[in-house]
Amino acid sequence: MSNSIACRKPLPSDFFNWLAVKPITTFGRPESGLIWIDRRASNAPAGAWAGCLTKQVNGHAQWKIKFNKDCYLVSRVVYFLSTGHDPGKFEIDHIDKNSLNNNIANLRLADRSQQNHNRCMLASNSSGARGVSWIASAQKWRAQLRIHKKLTILGEYDCKLEAAIAYNTAVANLCEDFYRSKANDISALTCTCARCYS
Numbered sequence: 001m002s003n004s005i006a007c008r009k010p011l012p013s014d015f016f017n018w019l020a021v022k023p024i025t026t027f028g029r030p031e032s033g034l035i036w037i038d039r040r041a042s043n044a045p046a047g048a049w050a051g052c053l054t055k056q057v058n059g060h061a062q063w064k065i066k067f068n069k070d071c072y073l074v075s076r077v078v079y080f081l082s083t084g085h086d087p088g089k090f091e092i093d094h095i096d097k098n099s100l101n102n103n104i105a106n107l108r109l110a111d112r113s114q115q116n117h118n119r120c121m122l123a124s125n126s127s128g129a130r131g132v133s134w135i136a137s138a139q140k141w142r143a144q145l146r147i148h149k150k151l152t153i154l155g156e157y158d159c160k161l162e163a164a165i166a167y168n169t170a171v172a173n174l175c176e177d178f179y180r181s182k183a184n185d186i187s188a189l190t191c192t193c194a195r196c197y198s
Contacts, residue, residue: 008089009070011080018067019050021081024103029053032063033078033102050074053100060099078102079109129184131167132160143167147174160191 018040024031032051039046051065051074063074075092079085082104093110094101127133127141135142135156141163143154154170157163164184171182190196 009072010088011072011077011086012068015067015077015081019065019077019081021078021104022049024101027098027100032065032074034063034065034074034081062099063102075099075102075107078104079107082107127160129160129164129167129189130182131171132163132184143170145170145174159193159195161186161189161196164189 018037019034020037021033022031022035024033030049032049032053034050036044036046036048036050040050044050051063053061054064055061064071065074065077066072073092075094076087079087079092087109090109090111093108095106095108098106131143131145131154133142133144134140138156140156140158141160142156143163143166145152145154145167152170154166155163157166164186168183168186175182
């Protein structure tokens with residue numbers, strides 16, 4: 001019996017007979033976003049929350065559910081039951097970045113590139129700005145953006161704020177719905193360049 005999560009496997013239509021979507025209020029145990037319509041097992045009575053909480057490879061906690069020997073992400077099942085559409089090759093993005101919030105209003109389809117746009121800033125980021133890094137050889141700040149596996153260099157700047165603004169502009173033009181979560185908060189950034197300190 002495999003515990004691997006069937007992320008791309010077609011979702012069974014039997015879900016509609018056994019499971020129902022229920023709004024979440026606490027975003028943690030024991031509220032997954034799914035309940036059993038009928039008794040499934042001794043530990044899965046009718047009306048009980050369905051699924052178990054697990055940590056993924058990336059460290060995020062997510063709900064999964066075992067059904068007919070396969071495991072599925074609850075977010076995919078909630079999307080399927082709510083819309084009638086199987087996510088298929090797409091991933092399910094949690095808009096508010098809370099992987100436990102499986103309310104349907106918080107879920108949207110995304111490809112891998114779009115999903116990355118909604119990630120929190122990496123701990124290894126030393127500039128404090130998304131898409132901005134210091135290029136020691138040029139003594140400048142570089143703005144860059146990766147979309148659909150293609151890296152685009154947006155320019156190199158003496159001022160970190162200018163690089164962050166260039167990045168925000170590119171995200172607004174290219175990322176559409178994913179802009180808000182990926183944009184830099186310019187007011188929260190500081191720069192030590194000659195112009196900013198003059």
